[in-house]
Structure formats: C-alpha cells, structure tokens
Amino acid sequence: xxxxxxxxxxxxPPLDLKVGYKNxxxxxxxxxxxxxxxxxxxxxxAGSGKTRTLIxxxxxxxxxxxxxxxxxxxxxxxxAAQEMRGRVESLxxxxxxxxxxxxxxxxxxxxxRRWARxxxxxxxxxxxxxxxxxxxxxxxxxxxxxxxxxxRLPKPGxxxxxxxxxxxxxxxxxxxxxxxxxxxxxxxxxxxKIKQGYEERKKRTGHLDYDDLLFQWMGLLxxxxxxxxxxxxxxxxxxxxxxxDTNRLQHELMGILSCRHRNILVVGDDAQSIYSFRAAEVRNxxxxxxxxxxxxxxxxETNYRSTKAILELANESIRHNxxxxxxxxxxxxxxxxxxxxxRVRDMRQQADFIAQRISEMNEAGVGLSEIAxxxxxxxxxxxxxxxxxxxxxxxxxxxGIRFFEQAHVKDALAYLRIAxxxxxELAWTRALTLQPGIGATxxxxxxxxxxxxxxxxxxxxxxxxxxxxxxxxxxxxxxFKRTMKALxxxxxxxxxxLMLEAVLENGYNKQVLVSFDNAQERLEDLRQLVxxxxxxxxxxxxxxxxTLREGFRGESLLETRLLEKxxxxxxxxxxxxAKGLEWHAVFVISIxxxxxxxxxxxxxxxxxxxxxxxxxxxxxxAKEELILVHPMTRYDYSVGTVINRPSLxxxxxxxxxxxEVEVEESEEEETIYLD
DNA sequence: GAAAAATGGATTTTT
DNA sequence: TCCATTTTTC
Numbered sequence: 001x002x003x004x005x006x007x008x009x010x011x012x013p014p015l016d017l018k019v020g021y022k023n024x025x026x027x028x029x030x031x032x033x034x035x036x037x038x039x040x041x042x043x044x045x046a047g048s049g050k051t052r053t054l055i056x057x058x059x060x061x062x063x064x065x066x067x068x069x070x071x072x073x074x075x076x077x078x079x080a081a082q083e084m085r086g087r088v089e090s091l092x093x094x095x096x097x098x099x100x101x102x103x104x105x106x107x108x109x110x111x112x113r114r115w116a117r118x119x120x121x122x123x124x125x126x127x128x129x130x131x132x133x134x135x136x137x138x139x140x141x142x143x144x145x146x147x148x149x150x151x152r153l154p155k156p157g158x159x160x161x162x163x164x165x166x167x168x169x170x171x172x173x174x175x176x177x178x179x180x181x182x183x184x185x186x187x188x189x190x191x192x193k194i195k196q197g198y199e200e201r202k203k204r205t206g207h208l209d210y211d212d213l214l215f216q217w218m219g220l221l222x223x224x225x226x227x228x229x230x231x232x233x234x235x236x237x238x239x240x241x242x243x244x245d246t247n248r249l250q251h252e253l254m255g256i257l258s259c260r261h262r263n264i265l266v267v268g269d270d271a272q273s274i275y276s277f278r279a280a281e282v283r284n285x286x287x288x289x290x291x292x293x294x295x296x297x298x299x300x301e302t303n304y305r306s307t308k309a310i311l312e313l314a315n316e317s318i319r320h321n322x323x324x325x326x327x328x329x330x331x332x333x334x335x336x337x338x339x340x341x342x343r344v345r346d347m348r349q350q351a352d353f354i355a356q357r358i359s360e361m362n363e364a365g366v367g368l369s370e371i372a373x374x375x376x377x378x379x380x381x382x383x384x385x386x387x388x389x390x391x392x393x394x395x396x397x398x399x400g401i402r403f404f405e406q407a408h409v410k411d412a413l414a415y416l417r418i419a420x421x422x423x424x425e426l427a428w429t430r431a432l433t434l435q436p437g438i439g440a441t442x443x444x445x446x447x448x449x450x451x452x453x454x455x456x457x458x459x460x461x462x463x464x465x466x467x468x469x470x471x472x473x474x475x476x477x478x479x480f481k482r483t484m485k486a487l488x489x490x491x492x493x494x495x496x497x498l499m500l501e502a503v504l505e506n507g508y509n510k511q512v513l514v515s516f517d518n519a520q521e522r523l524e525d526l527r528q529l530v531x532x533x534x535x536x537x538x539x540x541x542x543x544x545x546x547t548l549r550e551g552f553r554g555e556s557l558l559e560t561r562l563l564e565k566x567x568x569x570x571x572x573x574x575x576x577x578a579k580g581l582e583w584h585a586v587f588v589i590s591i592x593x594x595x596x597x598x599x600x601x602x603x604x605x606x607x608x609x610x611x612x613x614x615x616x617x618x619x620x621x622a623k624e625e626l627i628l629v630h631p632m633t634r635y636d637y638s639v640g641t642v643i644n645r646p647s648l649x650x651x652x653x654x655x656x657x658x659x660e661v662e663v664e665e666s667e668e669e670e671t672i673y674l675d
Numbered sequence: 676g677a678a679a680a681a682t683g684g685a686t687t688t689t690t
Numbered sequence: 691t692c693c694a695t696t697t698t699t700c
Binding site: 274 | 676677678685686687689690
C-alpha cells in the first residue's frame with residue numbers, strides 16, 4: 001500500500017476499504033474501529049475479539065492516512081506487541097514502519113534513549129533486571145549503618161517489592177507499608193534509607209531498573225516542556241490494551257501523552273483484572289469515564305470462544321462481584337456440555353484422574369495441544385507432572401525461570417556488560433566471582449583498584465595490573481583479563497555475537513562444564529544465544545533487548561517461533577499466565593477452600609473479588625469442555641491430612657451450571673513407586 | 676572460600 | 691515436607 005500523508009487540518013481522504021472491515025467485524029467491533037475518536041473505553045469481555053478490534057482500528061487509522069509514527073499502541077507483553085504489529089502489517093500488506101507499538105517499558109526505554117540528556121541520564125545507561133536490582137538492594141541493606149534492630153529486616157526481595165510497588169502505585173513507602181505490609185511499620189525509616197542508597201548507586205553506575213523506565217519517562221515529561229510538546233504533538237492516537245492491568249504510573253503517563261489530541265482508546269475487561277499484587281489498579285478502567293469527560297463507552301459482549309454452557313457458568317460466577325461494570329457475555333456457540341465438577345480423594349488421585357481423562361480425550365481425537373491444565377499456584381501441579389511423566393504424556397509447563405535470567409546466560413552477558421559500561425559494578429562482580437578463589441570481597445577490591453587505575457579501564461586488562469594480589473587471585477584475575485581483552489579487540493568489540501563467542505572460547509565454556517550438571521544443555525543455550533546476538537549490530541541495543549524481553553525456559557530462541565504451532569504438548573499453566581489463551585478442553589485443579597481462593601485473600605473483600613475474577617479467567621479459557629477438580633483431602637506438613645471443603649466459587653454456583661461427577665477409585669492406586 | 680548446619684517460608688509475575 | 695537461603699564453622 002502506498003503511504004498517504006495528511007496535513008494537519010486537511011480533510012481525511014475518503015476511505016477505500018481495501019481491508020474488509022465490514023465482513024471481518026461484528027456491529028460493535030465495527031463501531032469501535034470506525035468511531036472511536038476522542039476518549040474511548042472499550043469494555044471487551046473474554047473471547048470477544050478484543051485484539052482483533054484493536055488491530056483493525058490501527059489498520060483503519062493507517063488506511064485513513066494517519067502516519068504510523070503518530071500512533072502509539074501499548075501492550076503489556078512483548079509477545080502481544082509483536083503479534084499486533086504482525087497482524088496489522090499482514091492486514092495492510094505493508095510494513096508499519098514507524099508505528100510506536102510495544103510494552104510500556106519498551107516505549108519508555110526508546111524515549112529515554114532518545115532524550116537521555118534531557119532526562120538527566122547517562123548517554124549509555126544500562127538496564128537492571130529484577131535479579132540485578134535485588135542484588136543491588138542487598139548491597140544497600142548491607143551498607144546500612146548497623147543498628148540494634150536490623151536483625152529482623154526483611155529480605156532483599158521483599159524490600160524490592162515494597163520499593164517497586166511504591167514507584168508503580170505512585171505512593172510513598174510509608175503508605176505502601178501501611179496498606180500492604182503493616183507488620184513492617186517499624187522499618188519505614190530503614191526502607192527509605194535503602195531506597196536512597198539504591199538510587200545513588202544506580203545513578204553512579206549508570207543504571208535504570210524496570211520501574212525507572214516508567215518513572216524517569218514520567219520525570220522527563222514533567223521536567224522538559226519541549227520533549228513533552230514534541231511527544232504530545234506527535235501521538236495523535238494513543239491506544240492501550242489490557243487497561244485493567246495498568247498501574248497508577250502507566251495510567252498517568254497515558255493521560256499526559258494523550259492530552260494534546262485527546263484521542264485515547266483503552267481496551268480492557270475489568271472482570272479480568274488479576275494483577276493488583278503488582279500495583280495494577282482496576283480503578284483506572286472503572287474511573288476512566290470520570291477522568292475523561294465525554295468519553296464514549298463501547299461494550300463487546302459477544303463471545304466467540306466458548307459454548308453457551310461454559311459462559312453460563314462464567315457469567316453466574318462473576319455476578320457475585322460487586323465492584324464491576326456489569327456485563328453479560330452472549331454466546332454465538334450454542335449448547336455444549338455442562339461444565340463438570342469432579343471430586344477426587346486427594347492430589348494423587350487428582351493427577352491420576354486428569355492423566356486418565358486426557359488420554360481418553362486424546363484417543364477420541366482431541367490433540368494434546370488443545371488441552372490445558374490450569375492452577376492457582378505452581379506447586380499444585382507437582383503430582384500431576386510426575387504422573388504425566390510416568391505415562392509418557394508430553395507436557396509444557398509455562399513459566400519457570402526465564403531464559404535470560406538463567407545463571408549461565410547472565411554470566412556470559414556480564415562480560416559484555418563490562419565492555420558496554422565499565423562502571424557496571426554488578427557485572428564486574430558477577431564475572432570476577434566466576435573465577436575460583438575470587439569471592440565478593442576480592443571482586444570489590446579489584447573493582448575499586450580498577451577504578452583508581454590511571455589511563456582508564458582498558459589499562460586494567462593489561463598484563464601488569466593487580467600484581468600486588470596473591471598468586472591465587474592473580475590466576476583468576478588473569479583468566480578474567482584474557483577474556484576481557486579478547487572481547488575488546490577492535491574487530492570484536494561492538495559485535496555482540498563475536499563478543500559472546502570470545503567469552504565462550506576464552507574459558508566460559510569450560511566454566512559451564514564444571515559448574516552445571518546439565519552442562520550440554522546450557523552450552524546449547526549459549527550457542528543459541530550467539531545466534532540470537534548475530535541479529536544485532538550494536539552492543540547496547542542487544543543488552544537492552546535482552547533485559548527487556550520475556551522468554552521462557554525450554555524455548556530455545558530461534559526454534560520458538562517455528563515450532564510453536566505444531567508441537568503436540570499438553571500445557572500446564574498458572575491461570576495468570578493463561579490469560580488471553582484458549583483451549584478446546586480446560587481442567588482447573590485444586591478447586592478447594594484454602595487453595596482457590598487462596599487462603600490469604602479470604603479476609604479482604606477486594607482480594608476475594610480478584611480471586612473470583614481469576615476463576616472467571618480460568619473458566620473462559622475453555623472452548624468446549626471445562627472440568628473443575630476438587631481434591632477432598634489435602635496433606636499439610638504441619639497438621640497432616642485435612643479435609644478440604646470445595647472452593648467458595650463452586651459452592652456459590654447453582655446446580656444448573658455445573659454437573660457433579662463421581663470419580664471411581666483407580667485400580668492401581670496402591671502402586672508404590674521406587675526411585 | 677567452601678562445607679555443614681540451621682532457619683524459614685510456601686500466591687500470583689511482566690518488564 | 692521440601693526447598694532455598696542464610697549463618698556458622700572450619
């Protein structure tokens with residue numbers, strides 16, 4: 001398609017419907033696509049073609065002549081962003097070059113790089129992932145002046161969540177502690193000191209953490225009028241997906257960015273808001289009409305995914321929530337089997353029952369990849385995993401440690417990070433402590449003396465540096481220096497793939513062999529990483545992407561996209577991670593009191609409603625078959641075997657929407673496994 | 676700095 | 691119960 005450019009104020013050229021909007025959309029979707037100017041709230045129920053609507057809206061705008069760089073389309077995951085961009089492009093049969101499409105963090109990063117100076121940041125700032133940030137907080141805790149009470153100070157990870165929550169929610173540390181961590185009220189002063197130290201260290205080493213990508217972005221918009229004017233002028237259309245998951249900071253960012261042209265379209269489903277624990281606020285979507293006067297509200301209530309029987313259960317369940325925009329999903333798919341509630345004796349029998357039913361379904365012609373087992377928490381799947389492995393049913397557990405967060409990947413990257421930013425103390429420590437004989441203490445000493453070295457950091461990697469250390473330290477330091485020298489060679493430096501290769505060849509390969517029991521797998525991972533790095537010409541872009549990109553264990557980088565569609569694997573997933581996905585048959589396990597809703601959420605009305613929304617998300621993942629499983633007993637390590645009542649969410653449902661089925665004792669129940 | 680012993684925590688998780 | 695992390699000890 002030929003790109004059209006429209007001068008501001010000129011009438012839009014007539015729309016030639018190359019893209020078949022009318023045929024592809026239902027009436028309400030079409031209304032959104034063609035009429036959603038100004039401030040618009042699209043309440044999109046589960047399975048209502050929300051993504052599709054958003055994609056067509058963007059395509060429509062582009063066809064109408066809006067330039068790609070004038071559109072800002074924000075999502076929560078890279079995957080969603082990639083998919084949307086891809087689908088827009090395939091609709092229009094052209095590259096949407098210049099379209100601002102990405103996650104909040106991604107877009108913040110892009111803007112901060114562009115205006116680093118105006119934002120008061122180092123030109124080559126690096127990004128800390130969660131682990132890096134936690135490590136840094138740990139050192140700040142250690143650096144705290146010793147008092148009589150710090151014995152009981154919470155762990156770095158906990159401090160990290162408090163600080164992070166406070167940034168994202170736009171609240172003071174004291175407020176966050178009072179609301180979410182009342183039992184830490186005595187530590188507020190310490191938290192503030194840690195925060196202060198943390199900020200100083202980040203500044204000194206030239207780092208931003210994930211939250212900073214939003215916070216500094218906001219700071220930039222507030223402090224630089226010219227940047228604010230440029231951006232608000234530029235983004236004629238702002239669109240946000242999954243708005244119910246936005247936190248205060250993100251909500252305010254969108255408010256500012258859209259203030260000039262006032263075209264803000266937010267899409268979401270308040271009934272699927274399940275991320276309050278990381279500062280998402282349903283209020284952002286619920287109060288949208290008040291914040292934006294004269295805003296239009298569209299409702300997408302037609303569900304294309306599930307059968308009538310499944311929707312009846314979902315609708316009835318969510319009706320128990322008070323705080324919501326009431327809406328009822330209408331089915332297009334008639335009838336269907338009533339969802340089932342299977343009562344089983346315990347977790348073992350649950351695993352057995354599910355494996356059995358899956359085998360039967362599979363024999364009846366349902367592909368394994370069309371079935372999912374969902375749960376509230378990962379540990380609930382342990383027994384099931386064993387049983388599936390025993391029966392040889394292939395499965396994939398979504399989640400777990402992310403690819404880029406695995407130790408061997410981070411080790412290898414540490415060397416590159418030093419090359420990119422010699423002030424990156426975390427990276428120095430990481431790379432140095434890989435050497436036998438060098439621990440945290442020596443790493444710090446080496447880093448310090450490296451900083452004092454005249455003639456810059458390159459000098460450090462030369463032969464004579466560190467002569468005053470003991471022979472053992474010198475040996476480890478020697479290996480480190482050799483590696484660094486190899487990757488600072490002129491023909492290597494700056495090319496992430498060559499640099500990684502240099503790291504591997506100069507000793508890290510061997511390191512992997514001695515450090516990890518599954519060394520071969522990890523070496524393969526690293527080879528994949530080199531391949532992946534090959535697509536980058538620039539070291540800083542590579543490092544930034546690697547920290548900003550999600551990625552799961554078991555997915556090797558290049559194969560992922562190719563294989564994704566045709567692998568026949570059963571999916572095991574938390575409900576959180578299943579959002580947005582769908583399967584022919586869905587099992588939800590451990591539907592019992594104390595498990596789901598989670599025990600800790602029972603006291604608080606808001607939390608209970610969130611749990612119910614989670615149940616709603618789980619139920620609406622199923623297209624044809626929904627099976628809830630309730631283990632009637634549970635083994636608790638402190639009290640032994642206890643009786644488990646069924647989940648509140650099941651008890652409050654009428655018999656009309658849920659069928660109870662008896663599960664027969666399996667014959668091989670008493671089998672004892674040796675291992 | 677490494678190994679052994681003790682402690683504590685056990686929801687969800689993207690970037 | 692079981693794992694990860696921290697503290698203690700050598």
